[in-house]
Amino acid sequence: MCASPLSATVLRQKYAFSKIAIANEKTAPYGVAAVEVMEKYGIYNKITHKIVRGDNIAPTYQFVFTENAQLGFVALSQVIHETEGSCWVVPQEDYRPIRQQAVLLNKSAGEPAALAFVAFLKGKTAHDIILSYGYGFDN
Structure with missing residues (x-):
């Protein structure tokens, strides 16, 4: 830091x-x-x-x-x-928490790349990266 x-x-x-x-x-x-x-x-x-x-x-x-x-x-x-x-x-x-979010648009809901990216964001690797940059997660 x-x-x-x-x-x-x-x-x-x-x-x-x-x-x-x-x-x-x-x-x-x-x-x-x-x-x-x-x-x-x-x-x-x-x-x-x-x-x-x-x-x-x-x-x-x-x-x-x-x-x-x-x-x-x-x-x-x-x-x-x-x-x-x-x-x-x-x-x-x-200060009030700053909420960060990811969304999958209906237009991309069936796209393999979009689904893979959302799956990646939900996984341990992405969570570790997110935590390493000082962000946290809501329960």
Whole structure:
């Protein structure tokens, strides 16, 4: 995981950053979660002028990766295997869970490749990969 862990304190340190990246909360679940976290810590309204928004989590990560934003709320899966930099794994209780799903469309219901892919997603190999990127499963 990240080389040096951070905490919520970084968000509160006199707001010593010029830009913080989040996904657009109107279109992306990760953006909704980011706003929930900042509101919980009482800083959202104080730093709205520093927020840069990506359409989704991919451009949000790019803002941070290219250092156009000093901080950012990105998916754990994007940084879990990084050996440099720093990160704060936001406690799950600080935001509503982000539900990820896979669906099989009626149009593909009889397609062998689609059925094989869904079967793969339900199997141990896929579960191990999913877990290795920081995701969990609902019971």
